[in-house]
């Protein structure tokens with residue numbers, strides 16, 4: 001066992017059972033980090049508060065009884081009762097040193113794997129026929145970090161890229177493709193800049209639709225609508241063009257995923273169209289179960305407690321009045337499939353926050369229909385990304401750079417930073433490093449803020465080698481690497497022996513890694529890992545300032561400190577890996 005809190009827990013429980021009776025053996029000892037402003041202790045045990053209430057005894061007296069029965073073993077150095085009845089516990093430095101030494105042998109650095117689950121993660125999920133928005137990038141980055149973390153925890157993860165590959169916008173795109181010619185440069189935009197292709201099609205459609213008199217600038221709008229009907233009827237030539245458009249978007253997406261090191265592959269594509277055949281059955285079943293009714297020609301579900309403006313009942317529109325299926329219909333199919341076929345314990349939808357109501361209504365309906373069994377559907381809400389002017393970064397407005405431009409800008413900025421910090425490196429090496437740094441900058445900015453709050457997209461800040469940034473953490477790993485190189489060791493043997501306060505603080509921080517990763521797997525909040533890694537890097541800096549490593553006073557101390565360096569680097573590298581960030585060898 002390498003987590004001191006996990007080691008302390010049963011000791012406090014045993015003390016409580018001995019003091020107050022066997023039914024206290026499972027009580028939560030409520031162990032929290034100690035308040036460093038009031039004490040030098042490591043943790044605070046708060047169990048006496050609740051226990052005092054239950055026992056009808058003053059908490060300080062309860063605390064004293066726990067102390068009297070507490071077996072310190074080799075773990076606890078000192079316990080003190082403080083305030084109304086907290087126990088301030090200081091761990092033994094010898095124990096910390098041994099645990100840190102053992103941590104080096106653990107492939108997963110102290111992660112205690114929870115019971116294995118099947119987790120479906122729906123992320124990225126861009127609309128192939130619409131402009132890709134920055135929220136899609138953030139969904140890809142957050143989703144990929146969750147996927148990596150859940151796999152590290154031993155879960156069985158099923159990635160699903162719920163590609164928007166069906167529906168009315170495709171009518172427009174197919175007509176546009178026919179007009180520009182399948183082999184034209186304009187058609188190839190689908191591969192290089194699909195947003196531009198989409199904008200061109202949309203522009204033609206709006207112009208035709210708004211023309212006075214109708215039809216005066218052609219009938220692009222009329223043809224696009226007819227094309228949708230043909231597509232949904234499965235007309236062969238239309239389907240062929242549809243497939244061609246999707247193929248080009250697929251190539252585009254794979255390039256973006258490759259550039260950003262997102263683990264999605266073609267095998268993970270489970271787009272809207274794949275549920276198409278199930279939609280009529282879903283509608284029938286909802287009607288049979290008495291859950292859906294026809295209202296103004298549309299098939300709607302009205303759920304208790306969902307009201308719109310004017311307090312009118314809010315419909316979940318499953319089939320529109322023109323017979324087309326709405327977004328809710330496909331999502332009824334996704335949750336049914338993920339629960340009943342894939343047997344997910346958790347089904348994560350890593351999707352923009354504005355879709356929250358949609359998911360609430362869809363899941364509630366699916367529950368009533370009996371389509372969710374032993375599955376917890378979770379909306380991992382993605383907050384907005386705003387520009388430095390505080391306004392929403394829009395791709396549709398044209399003035400603001402779209403996704404590809406943002407990504408390119410991040411790479412360019414990273415290249416500038418590396419050119420400045422390492423001018424002596426050859427261009428090719430610098431390219432590799434700049435790329436890794438650019439990815440780190442983008443991803444860390446997306447991840448270090450709680451996924452449901454917005455953040456400011458500020459290139460200069462996120463690419464900086466100092467501050468709370470991805471590149472700073474990468475830099476910390478390369479710095480440790482050069483310390484080890486200077487000492488001429490690849491893998492120090494240790495053991496880690498804790499003597500100085502700065503060594504102790506660093507070792508204790510390292511021992512937290514496992515619990516933090518477990519917590520991210522439960523709360524689905526990668527920003528907690530970012531905070532941890534950034535604090536770890538800072539704790540390391542303090543250690544390195546205060547404790548000479550290469551020039552340590554004797555060989556034993558040197559070996560122990562080198563082992564601490566090595567372990568810190570390994571934890572940082574694994575932690576960054578869970579964020580989808582690679583640690584360069586040098587920078």
Ligand code: ARG
Pocket residue numbers: 122125126127162163164331334349351
């Ligand atoms: N394509 C959707 C959009 O761009 C996101 C899909 C998310 N996944 C889902 N199952 N609804 O807004």
